[in-house]
Structures are given as C-alpha cells and as structure tokens.
Amino acid sequence: MAAAREQGSFGAQWRWLSWVLMAIVAVAVLVIAATGDQGPQSDGERVSELAATIRCPQCRGQSVAESNVTIAREIRADIRTRVAAGESDDEIRQVYIERFGRSVVLTPDATGFTGLVWIVPVVAAGMALAAVSLAFQRWRAEAAEIAEATDEDRALVAQLRAEREQT
Secondary structure (H helix, E strand, O other): OHHHHHHHHHHHHHHHHHHHHHHHHHHHHHHHHHHOOOOOOOHHHHHHHHHHHEEOOOOOOOEOOOOOOHHHHHHHHHHHHHHHOOOOHHHHHHHHHHHHOHHHEOOOOOOHHHHHHHHHHHHHHHHHHHHHHHHHHHHHHHHHHOOOOOHHHHHHHHHHHHHHHHO
8 A cells, every 4th residue: 555655656746747847848949939030130031021010001901011002012112111221120110100000010019908918818828727737636636535445335346246146
C-alpha cells in the first residue's frame, strides 16, 4: 500500500513537471512568434505592411493593399512617397486617421479600451484552461477516494455473483 502511494506520488510529480515544461515551451514559442525578425525592413516591405493596415475608404472590408480602385492606388503611392521621405509608420498612419477617421486603421491599438480586444481572449482561454484543470484534479481526487474496495463492496459483489450463478 505504501509503495503504491509512493509510486502514485512520484507519478504525480512527473505529471506536474511535464505540465510546467509544456507551459514554458508554450510561452517561449509565443514570445518568439510575437517578436519575430526585428531586422531592418526595406522601403518596399514597409509600404506593403502599411498598405495592409489601412482600410480602403471606398471598398468594403479591403485594405488599400488588396484594393485596385483609384483611391487605393493613390494612397499606396502616397505611402510610398512618405516612406521615401523618411516618415515613421505611426506618422503615416496618423495622416490617414486625420483624413478619414480612426476606422481607416484595420488593426486596433493595444492600449486603452481597445487593448481589451487583445487581452480578453487570452485571459478567457487561461481561465477556461484553469477551470478544466481544477475539474480534472477534483475528479481525480474523488476517484482516488473510492479506488479501494471495502469489505462491504466485496460482500455485495460476492452476493451478486452467487445470485447470478443460481439463475
């Protein structure tokens, strides 16, 4: 009995350690994916990325990078000119926000109230994972309590087997 308890404790420690290691790996992957390659971008890459984050004022649900209407072509050319002039990405976005309004930017800010768009799903997923983990721990503890058969259980099984053999 004591050996089984020690073995169960050892298995629980390894199970706990494996979860911790998986969490560390998951966090590391997320950090690497979030930071990505932060090397210098070419002007063409900057123009493409900026055009992909600005909504076409004439089209529904398309960025100026995707659209081929006249105003989208003009905005792409203006972005190209501003990048060549040395303006920062934020300065260029701000020009279009002032011209067309905040809705022209396709990616929400990560600050203030709109920052909740980025935070809430992560927090909800974490809470759901924690709830499932707690439920499994409770079920495992309940199962451990009833794992051992009592003398009363053995007597009931013997009685049912005897009745079954008689029929």
